[in-house]
Each structure stands twice: as C-alpha cells, then as structure tokens.
Amino acid sequence: MRKLDYRIAWILLWAIALAGCQSANPIKAAETTEQRAYAAYGTFVIVQEKAADLVEQQNIPRSVRLQIIQAEERAKPVADSLLDAYTEFLVVRAEFEAGQTSEQRFVIASERLDDWVTQLAPLVNELIRNIKGAEN
Amino acid sequence: MDPISLALLAINGLRTVMANPALGGGSSLRMNQASELLGILGTLLAQGDDALDDLKEFTKTIEAMAKEGRAPTRTEWDILRRRSDDAHERLQRAKEELLAEEEPEPEVPEVTEEPAPEPSPAEDPVDPPEEEDPPVTG
Numbered sequence: 647m648r649k650l651d652y653r654i655a656w657i658l659l660w661a662i663a664l665a666g667c668q669s670a671n672p673i674k675a676a677e678t679t680e681q682r683a684y685a686a687y688g689t690f691v692i693v694q695e696k697a698a699d700l701v702e703q704q705n706i707p708r709s710v711r712l713q714i715i716q717a718e719e720r721a722k723p724v725a726d727s728l729l730d731a732y733t734e735f736l737v738v739r740a741e742f743e744a745g746q747t748s749e750q751r752f753v754i755a756s757e758r759l760d761d762w763v764t765q766l767a768p769l770v771n772e773l774i775r776n777i778k779g780a781e782n
Numbered sequence: 783m784d785p786i787s788l789a790l791l792a793i794n795g796l797r798t799v800m801a802n803p804a805l806g807g808g809s810s811l812r813m814n815q816a817s818e819l820l821g822i823l824g825t826l827l828a829q830g831d832d833a834l835d836d837l838k839e840f841t842k843t844i845e846a847m848a849k850e851g852r853a854p855t856r857t858e859w860d861i862l863r864r865r866s867d868d869a870h871e872r873l874q875r876a877k878e879e880l881l882a883e884e885e886p887e888p889e890v891p892e893v894t895e896e897p898a899p900e901p902s903p904a905e906d907p908v909d910p911p912e913e914e915d916p917p918v919t920g
Contacts, residue, residue, distance in 0.1 A: 672837065675844040677851075684854040684862070685844045691866045692836045698872040701880075708880055715877045722870055729863065 673763075679756050683732050686763040690725045690770050694718055696777055706780050714776045721769035728762035735759045 672685035697718050701711040738755040741747040847854065 672841045672844045675841050675848055677848040678853065680853040681844060681847055684847075684859065685840075687859075687866075688840050688844075688862055689837065691862050691869065692840060694866055694869040694873075695836075698869040698876070701873055701876040708883070711876065712880055715873050715880075718870070718873050722866075725866065729859070732859070 679735070679759055680732070683728060683735075683759050683763055686766055687725060687728055690721060690766055693770055693773050693777065694721075697773055700777055700780050710776070710780045714773070714780060717769070717773040717776045721766065721773055724762065724766045724769055728759070728766055731755075731759045731762045 672689055673682060676682040676685040697714050700706060701714050703711075735755045735758070738747060738752050742749065742752040
C-alpha cells in the first residue's frame with residue numbers, strides 16, 4: 647500500500663511539473679513496472695546519443711567533452727544493471743505465474759527493477775548537466 | 783510566461799520543497815531521487831533542443847504502449863540496447879582520440895645525420911694525376 651501511495655504521489659508530482667510540457671515525459675506515460683523501466687532506459691539512451699553527438703564536435707572544449715564522457719561512463723553500468731534486473735524480473739515473473747516461486751520473490755524482483763530506475767535518474771541528470779554545459 | 787518557463791518554475795519550486803524537510807519535503811532516498819528526476823526534466827526543458835524532440839517522440843511510444851496495455855517487446859529492448867552500445871562506442875572512440883591528443887609526443891632522438899653513403903667507385907672524383915717532374919738527367 648505504501649508503495650502504491652508513493653507511486654501516486656510520484657506521478658502527481660510529475661504531472662504538476664509537466665503542466666507546460668505534457669508531451670515529453672516518457673516515465674509519466676508508463677503505467678507498469680516494465681514500461682517504466684523501458685521509459686527510463688530509453689531516456690538514458692536518448693541522452694547518451696546526444697552526448698555522443700556533442701563529444702564529436704571539435705568546437706567544444708576538450709575538458710567539457712571529457713566531462714561528458716566521464717558522466718556517461720558513470721551512468722552506463724547502472725543502465726546495464728537495469729537491463730539485467732529486467733531480465734531477472736521476467737524470469738521471476740514467469741516462475742511466479744507458473745506457481746514455481748513465491749509472491750514475495752516476485753515483489754522483490756519488481757522493487758529491484760524500480761530501484762535501478764531511480765538509481766539511473768541522478769546519473770542521467772548529471773549527464774544532461776554536462777551536455778547543457780557544453781551547449782552553453 | 784510561456785508554458786516551458788512555467789513548467790521550469792514549477793519544477794524548481796517542487797525540487798526546493800522536496801529537498802527541504804522544513805518546507806514539508808522529505809529527506810528519504812526516494813524523495814531525493816524524485817527530486818533528481820525532476821531535475822532531469824527541468825534540464826531537458828531548459829535545453830529545448832533536439833534531445834527534447836526525441837524525448838517527445840519516445841513519450842508517444844510509451845503512451846501508445848500504455849494505451850495498448852502491452853509490455854515492451856524483446857525487439858524493442860534490443861533496439862534500445864544496440865543504440866546504447868553504439869553511442870557508448872562513439873563516446874569511447876572520442877575519448878581515445880582526446881586522450882591521444884594529450885599524450886606527450888614520444889621523445890624524438892637527436893637527429894643524427896646518416897653517414898653519407900660510400901661513394902661508388904664510379905662516382906669517385908678522379909684526381910688528375912700529378913705530373914711528375916721529369917727526372918733530371920745528366
């Protein structure tokens with residue numbers, strides 16, 4: 647129940663924050679754990695591609711490009727862990743649906759996936775800050 | 783005030799409240815993380831460039847997914863993973879180039895002139911034979 651409360655509050659916050667730009671919020675648009683994980687990972691990939699575009703630009707100072715690269719290097723392992731957690735989630739869910747594992751294990755796998763989504767967020771944020779710094 | 787500025791204002795306000803227990807926010811990990819998530823969005827909005835356009839397109843994909851009540855397929859995950867790997871490779875390549883620029887050039891050994899090749903006999907300048915004084919006779 648507490649988890650549900652948290653999710654409602656979280657979605658409400660995003661809804662308020664995005665009052666002026668409803669069309670650019672993949673995570674808010676997601677409704678399930680799987681969709682949210684996919685939305686978070688996709689957001690990371692979009693930002694990562696933007697980072698790659700920027701570091702190939704010769705007019706951006708070398709130090710800024712290196713900072714962007716380092717920020718991506720910090721985020722990438724977490725994004726990869728999110729993928730691993732998703733794979734594990736699928737396995738556990740299949741086992742749960744087949745009655746081969748407990749509900750508790752399924753809940754833990756689901757929470758673990760959510761945790762990787764939230765762990766990825768500040769790292770993507772850092773990457774965006776570096777990208778923004780390069781563009782200014 | 784345009785919608786984006788309004789959204790930025792709302793985001794910054796929310797972040798302040800969420801990060802400050804005195805204002806009714808929390809100091810839990812989740813609250814901090816939610817605050818960071820808002821930060822991502824604020825930065826993207828402020829950025830206002832093609833990354834945001836891509837994000838809008840991606841949002842439509844997720845919206846459609848939610849509407850259909852389906853989970854992302856393995857193919858969709860694989861496409862994202864490939865894109866991520868490609869972008870990571872590009873970043874690593876750029877890193878290698880940047881670091882290579884930094885590396886000091888290897889010390890160049892003192893330039894020593896190569897010994898001139900032995901002139902071939904054919905090229906030997908032939909000194910004209912000195913004329914010997916004729917022997918003094920008698």
